[in-house]
Amino acid sequence: MALRYALLCALHEQPATGYELTQRFKTRLANVWNASHQQVYRELAKLQQEKLLLVEAIEQPNKPDKKRYHTTLAGRSALEHWLGQIQPRPATRDPLLVKLFAGDLLDLAVLHNELEALKKESLAQLEYYRVIEQTYFPNPGTLSRHYRLQYLALRRGILSAEANLNWLAEAEVTLQNLPNVPGRP
Amino acid sequence: MALRYALLCALHEQPATGYELTQRFKTRLANVWNASHQQVYRELAKLQQEKLLLVEAIEQPNKPDKKRYHTTLAGRSALEHWLGQIQPRPATRDPLLVKLFAGDLLDLAVLHNELEALKKESLAQLEYYRVIEQTYFPNPGTLSRHYRLQYLALRRGILSAEANLNWLAEAEVTLQNLPNVPGRP
DNA sequence: CATTATTATGCAACAAGGTGCATAATGTGC
DNA sequence: GCACATTATGCACCTTGTTGCATAATAATG
Structure with a gap:
């Protein structure tokens, strides 16, 4: 709706x-x-x-x-x-995270590629957002209400992309140190 | 699918x-x-x-x-x-961010409530994830491959919730200093 | 003892989103 | 001159997700 x-x-x-x-x-x-x-x-x-x-x-x-x-x-x-109504939060549905629950069936090389793709995408997004930030919002405190609210939406994009990249850095470290033996416990 | x-x-x-x-x-x-x-x-x-x-x-x-x-x-x-296939990233569709583009039609009091609701939710999520982290993954380096991958999914939840809260803090500052006059440019 | 919550399962109708295909004009590169 | 990209619009079909409703048993609460 x-x-x-x-x-x-x-x-x-x-x-x-x-x-x-x-x-x-x-x-x-x-x-x-x-x-x-x-x-x-x-x-x-x-x-x-x-x-x-x-x-x-x-x-x-x-x-x-x-x-x-x-x-x-x-x-x-x-x-x-x-x-005027509080809207429900969108549900999270992320196939990449689903894969992390596949245990021994998951091929780490494929996972690595997928993480790399996300990294590339997140970096591109971040760069794009940063350009917009510096071009259109160099001094957000001076903007009208209208643009300050839009700037907030942009900030959200920036913080999300950064969070992605932070997570990806953790994930890469995890993958590098991972025992390739499955072994449940 | x-x-x-x-x-x-x-x-x-x-x-x-x-x-x-x-x-x-x-x-x-x-x-x-x-x-x-x-x-x-x-x-x-x-x-x-x-x-x-x-x-x-x-x-x-x-x-x-x-x-x-x-x-x-x-x-x-x-x-x-x-x-084995790289899955496409889920599309972002966030009604809260849509609202930030409504300009003069947006009531700041409603927005404030919605941000508060998200804050409450994010704090609850973060607390929940942190409990799981400390209960089930106190020493992630010692875990099997199986659980280290699941731990990664949990870390994603934690970093996302934290990113939400960081953004909300920025948003609150913005709202407090906002000129209530619309005025486009 | 009546009411509500929890466990456990499902159907039917509808709304939202995705995929494939189609058309028509202009501009661009080889 | 022909192939491809871009601008511009849309239909038809299919899949995915939501909403409303229904049933039936046990456990807990007042």
Whole structure:
């Protein structure tokens, strides 16, 4: 149920097309919410039908119109209602951690590769977030309420990526010192 | 697709009933994988039908039989095949972070409550993990491969909870110094 | 002794998310 | 000039997860 509110939020901030929203989910909102373009278009159509959004057709020379979505008054109050309730925490479901419970069936070389992939990903994320931090939030204390809240979301991404990397460092040490004999107790 | 492998993993470690598996998801596997009892029973039935699991009927005086599930050879090789592939990272979808993009529509008092709830939850988790750490893993270097890998999963829970709390501390400072005027730029 | 919690199992309907495929235009590189 | 990437939109089907409901026994609590 929350995808619709992520869309309403994003469109309240700045009207956009389905394509642009998909891009935002891949970049600025990457550590906040994810959705495929198919999911975005489907939900936008539904929200429009429910009159929580309305469409502005953008003419393009020699191309079909672009559809830019805006929130309606009903859309904003639906969003406000949702914002007013405490939302349940997302459930954790991490296949990498599941693997750690496979005991003797787990191949350490594969695990190592998977940890390396996560490390690479986390480092890339962290670097990306740091660039945004220094470019857009060099002095967060001077920002408006609006941007200070968004900065908090960015900080969350940074702290999560750092926590990942700290854990990965521990994991690497563990793997290096691991007796390759299974042996239960 | 990963629920089935979480179940196969758990049952490879220790045969169990649907009920017991549900309990494990709520406790020992809380930071690893989540599933409701309905989902667990449904998937167990499916896995049994596909002959990846088999059932042992446990007689109980004056009660219907308990059904304890075991992995089959086919089950173990299906699990091994899954373990051999690098699994994609779970997508992040956090309604709390979505709210930070709602700008002027967001009520700070509600946000504060939500942060407090997360703090309480994270503290409780951390305390729980720490007890397990000190009870079951007082000297991780001496443990078998099997338990050292499980210890890694626990460490992940601990580092995540700590990262949450660090972020919450930052968030509280931000909220306290926030100009309550919206004002975009 | 009635009520509630815990153990133990499941079905049915629905919502949310993922996968595959399709189309159409422009721009880019070889 | 042809293949591929990017911008831009969507449908249909399938899997996964959630919600509501149901049953039945024992244990604990007042």
